[in-house]
Amino acid sequence: MSAREPLYEGKAKIIFKGPEDGTLIQYFKDDATAFNAQKKDVITGKGVLNNHISEHIMLRLANAGITTHFIERMNDREQLIRALEIIPVEVVVRNVAAGSVCPRLGLTEGEPLPSTLIEFCLKDDALGDPIIAREHILAFGWASAAEFDVIVEQTNRINALLADIFAAIDLRLIDFKLEFGRLPDGTVILADEISPDNCRLWQVGTDEKMDKDRFRRDLGGLTEAYQEIARRLGLEVPQQG
Numbered sequence: 001m002s003a004r005e006p007l008y009e010g011k012a013k014i015i016f017k018g019p020e021d022g023t024l025i026q027y028f029k030d031d032a033t034a035f036n037a038q039k040k041d042v043i044t045g046k047g048v049l050n051n052h053i054s055e056h057i058m059l060r061l062a063n064a065g066i067t068t069h070f071i072e073r074m075n076d077r078e079q080l081i082r083a084l085e086i087i088p089v090e091v092v093v094r095n096v097a098a099g100s101v102c103p104r105l106g107l108t109e110g111e112p113l114p115s116t117l118i119e120f121c122l123k124d125d126a127l128g129d130p131i132i133a134r135e136h137i138l139a140f141g142w143a144s145a146a147e148f149d150v151i152v153e154q155t156n157r158i159n160a161l162l163a164d165i166f167a168a169i170d171l172r173l174i175d176f177k178l179e180f181g182r183l184p185d186g187t188v189i190l191a192d193e194i195s196p197d198n199c200r201l202w203q204v205g206t207d208e209k210m211d212k213d214r215f216r217r218d219l220g221g222l223t224e225a226y227q228e229i230a231r232r233l234g235l236e237v238p239q240q241g
């Protein structure tokens with residue numbers, strides 16, 4: 001890891017100062033956490049795989065007209081990104097029922113939803129990322145009404161694009177999480193990462209889990225699943241460890 005002073009360390013990534021004003025470096029760790037960090041482990045090679053997979057997805061989204069914070073991948077662990085003021089809201093998109101929505105609404109995993117759901121959670125680990133409504137976002141000023149509309153519009157476009165990208169490699173996009181932030185001029189753009197750490201991806205035909213649920217549910221074979229996704233996307237990712 002670089003000797004630079006971290007500006008922020010999260011559960012799976014570290015943010016360092018970038019080489020120029022308005023830039024940051026996003027470093028992908030091998031740490032895996034689940035259930036609000038009550039379950040933790042180190043999975044050798046996960047960070048490198050997510051760095052490469054997220055680079056690929058962000059570039060595909062950019063090609064399709066989505067503005068993102070991604071500038072370039074610097075090496076196997078780090079990306080150069082645009083500095084943003086992060087909006088403290090996690091945007092969860094659900095195409096099929098899985099994970100926390102099942103006990104919350106009495107749904108069965110794998111059940112189709114009547115329509116795609118967009119949910120919002122406050123990005124606050126100490127509070128366990130509670131689910132919130134548009135009203136909370138506006139009332140507490142986490143985003144303006146105009147920003148909220150941009151987030152929802154971009155999220156719907158991203159969902160359609162990601163569903164196609166993954167369908168082309170025989171994966172069903174079950175659900176995923178996005179984060180957004182503001183550029184200094186106020187433009188709201190896509191931040192964070194898009195990888196099997198924050199998407200649920202099931203093999204077409206068998207519904208085999210090809211995502212972080214392999215860790216959350218002690219299924220094993222997480223790096224093998226992430227490597228398989230990278231291979232299907234046509235990426236060459238050096239193996240670690």
Ligand code: UDP
Pocket residue numbers: 035090092098099100101129175176177197198199200212
């Ligand atoms: N997710 C995430 N970070 C979080 C919470 C959820 O990336 O802090 C992703 C998760 O990988 C899944 C989707 O958002 O693809 C929905 O997650 P859910 O609310 O079901 O929570 P989980 O089951 O992960 O606790």
